[in-house]
Amino acid sequence: MPPTAEDRRDRAEEPLRREVVSFTRRGGRLTERLQGAWDDLAERFVVDIPRGRTSTSVAEGFTLDPATLFGREAPLILEIGSGRGESLVHAARENPDTDFIGLEVYVPGIAQTLLSMRHHGVENIRLIIVDAVPALSRMLPAECLDELRIWFPDPWHKTRHHKRRLVSDEFVPVARRALKPGGVWRMATDWQDYADQMLDVVGRAEGFTTSGDWAERFPGRPVTRFEAKGLAVGRAIRDVDAIKMSA
Numbered sequence: 001m002p003p004t005a006e007d008r009r010d011r012a013e014e015p016l017r018r019e020v021v022s023f024t025r026r027g028g029r030l031t032e033r034l035q036g037a038w039d040d041l042a043e044r045f046v047v048d049i050p051r052g053r054t055s056t057s058v059a060e061g062f063t064l065d066p067a068t069l070f071g072r073e074a075p076l077i078l079e080i081g082s083g084r085g086e087s088l089v090h091a092a093r094e095n096p097d098t099d100f101i102g103l104e105v106y107v108p109g110i111a112q113t114l115l116s117m118r119h120h121g122v123e124n125i126r127l128i129i130v131d132a133v134p135a136l137s138r139m140l141p142a143e144c145l146d147e148l149r150i151w152f153p154d155p156w157h158k159t160r161h162h163k164r165r166l167v168s169d170e171f172v173p174v175a176r177r178a179l180k181p182g183g184v185w186r187m188a189t190d191w192q193d194y195a196d197q198m199l200d201v202v203g204r205a206e207g208f209t210t211s212g213d214w215a216e217r218f219p220g221r222p223v224t225r226f227e228a229k230g231l232a233v234g235r236a237i238r239d240v241d242a243i244k245m246s247a
């Protein structure tokens with residue numbers, strides 16, 4: 001897809017970025033159908049936040065209160081990289097008394113999620129176009145999440161790109177800050193090498209407890225396109241989870 005004006009701006013700003021991010025911006029124009037869903041629903045379900053230097057950043061000092069966002073107090077589950085919303089919408093339908101936040105930088109994915117929310121009449125989701133790291137490090141309140149989910153994160157399979165993987169030792173304090181004591185951090189991937197890394201990361205993560213082995217496949221996750229692609233080429237799907245301990 002040709003780069004959008006936003007992509008070009010992000011790239012131009014790249015030298016100003018201090019840290020390596022776990023994504024590349026993709027996108028382009030929305031199809032008519034997706035644009036229609038966006039026009040009808042974004043104002044209500046896509047949270048508009050003030051930005052710092054880039055279009056996926058969060059302005060310094062800006063905070064978001066989930067209870068205000070949803071207009072109620074309810075258990076809160078957040079998915080990083082919610083993609084087209086397959087898992088998120090499924091989970092929100094199955095759990096109407098729980099609130100769900102999807103963080104995603106891929107705008108067509110967000111628009112597709114809106115379309116799916118409308119199709120299924122789902123309203124307990126809010127979507128934010130943002131890099132999850134600043135969002136969880138300082139935008140959302142500490143210890144606000146009952147669950148943190150990362151399904152099929154970009155594998156960055158070349159060794160020289162491993163530093164871009166989201167699930168790393170550096171991410172542990174971010175997850176620890178965001179989760180309530182007793183909160184669950186769930187992940188899944190079809191890349192064995194990344195699965196091994198996830199297991200190592202949670203195995204030595206301060207403040208978390210884990211079985212030290214693969215978790216059972218999480219029953220609340222439908223088979224998404226990414227999972228199906230992995231299965232189609234014979235890759236094993238690995239689930240990894242950890243629980244944040246009480247202090």
Ligand SMILES: C[S@@+](CC[C@H](N)C(=O)[O-])C[C@H]1O[C@@H](n2cnc3c(N)ncnc32)[C@H](O)[C@@H]1O
Nearest residue numbers: 022023081083103104105131132151152154224
């Ligand atoms: C491989 S896709 C998987 C999508 C979805 N979880 C699924 O299973 O279908 C990974 C997604 O994570 C998003 N992503 C990667 N790093 C992110 C970050 N730091 N913050 C928010 N989204 C991110 C990407 O834009 C991409 O859509």
